Amino acid sequence: MENYFNKEIETAPREYIKAKQSARLIKMVHNAYNNVEFYKNKFDEIGLSPSDIKSIDDISKLPFTVKQDLRDTYPFGMFAVPKEELVRVHASSGTTGKQTVVGYTQKDIDIWSECASRSLSAASCTKSDYVQVSYGYGLFTGGLGLHYGVETLGATVIPASSGNTKRQIQILQDFGINILACTPSYAMFIGETIKEMGIDPKTLPLRAGIFGAEAWSENMRKEIEKSLNIKAYDIYGLSEIAGPGVAYECSEQSGMHICEDYFYPEIIDPETLQPLPDGSYGELVFTCIGKEALPLVRYRTRDIAKLTREKCSCGRTLIKMSKPRGRSDDMLVIRGVNVFPSQVEHVIIELGMQPNYQIIVERKNNMDMMTVCIEMSSEMFSDSVRKIEETERKIEMAVQSTLSVSAKIHLVEPQSLPRSEGKAVRVIDKREI
Amino acid sequence: MAIKQISIFVENKPGRLAKITSLLAENSVDIRALSIADTTDYGILRLIVSDPEKAEKVLKEAKMTVSITHVLGIGIPDVPGGFSVAIKTLADAGISVEYAYAFITPDAGKAYVIIRVEDNDAAKKALKDANITVIEQDEIFI
Known part of the structure; x- marks a missing residue:
């Protein structure tokens, strides 16, 4: 039995999702144009009016946004809402010491939390599970993103944050943790430490893990699944778009379903900037159609991936992205x-x-x-x-x-x-x- | 006047010392004393040579990081306690020694010690007051 958080959306017919996307894009484009000077100037420059956008099919008329635009408007220049509407700000490191700052309204946090909950559900998490979040907490979106996801789902979160591995393992054992969320390399390290300590992973109630924020291979997955005796799920996200939960793996473990009702994906050729058809590798681009505070239009992630709309055995109809297989810039994770x-x-x-x-x-x-x-x-x-x-x-x-x-x-x-x-x-x- | 020491940054990889010493040999620079301070990744080669300026020039031309450091030379009798007296004199004057290395001279019964201190003049004065021989550059190569 597949476990869903929001079955209505996750298994919705394409036309239903498309209608939602069109409605949200139209609203979002007006919000961006009316409230962010950067977008007003950009639209005016190419002679585009928000009313020219009538459905999601018009998305390719819109200009792109890149990380440098966030730096140029540092710290809050891209925010579309007044200060009193903001409830949280996260940041990630930037190229010249300047950070990339992202902001959320309460609705944005709710959307992000829902997406994290969908990711947890797809990884078999239910209300009766204990989830240990061993991502770093702080300006980095990993820790708090999963944390709110667990709470929204109604499961129990143990905010362990990262580091102090022996203590992490003691919590896994003593609290009876069912699901672990951390970076895949840290999961590998926990697995090895468990082995060194002479603990048989089969004696742990741990059942699944949600691992992301860095690249990992199928071999690493096998290694983690064996050393922790769990099923390991991939999760994708970036702070500019929301954080972890933008896309997530289901039981089929063959790519990640994108929460496309909130984050509309495209694949483009990074050289010509032209959209590429499903199945071709190219640069992943997102439009934050559901977000209020930071309505990014066609944001270039620099991650190289491909999209597929093939039917998934889990029953979800949401589009799937492959694991990113590289970058179109020189960023290292x-x-x-x-x-x-x-x-x-x-x-x-x-x-x-x-x-x-x-x-x-x-x-x-x-x-x-x-x-x-x-x-x-x-x-x-x-x-x-x-x-x-x-x-x-x-x-x-x-x-x-x-x-x-x-x-x-x-x-x-x-x-x-x-x-x-x-x-x-x-x-x-x-x-x- | 102090003694001019050549200090060279040497990465820990095979052939580095050979390259430096052969460069000096090709340019007829004579090495009188040397010491190496080593860490995991790199070392600092310190040399007392016949022509420090020439040594600095040829090594710099070979793209090496080189500097000339002014150090003190002390002549001490080659008997038990010889070095101890000198070092105690500096300690009593509150002068700490960053590093030191010794070499023997052609004169029978005499050893030279190179020391690196923060304030050469203060060290020199303390040593002279205690009747300890402080040697000059030209006394090393005779």
């Missing part, structure tokens, strides 16, 4: 945190050093490790180890505070970092996912 190489560059320049660097990302013991190699320069050099170590620590702290993720600093000899055709190779990602 390290332990669930978005990192741009230019952020690292910014930190180095701020410290008055030459930006001759290279980022190496590896996965050790299923944890992402970031090393920043920096070429030694005469300004940084000293004959004293103590002074060089002070410099390393200074860089480490600046990286940590800008990126919200720690990195090891590795000083190398001048001009020793590889350059290909004169262009520096900024990132080496050794992770095999």
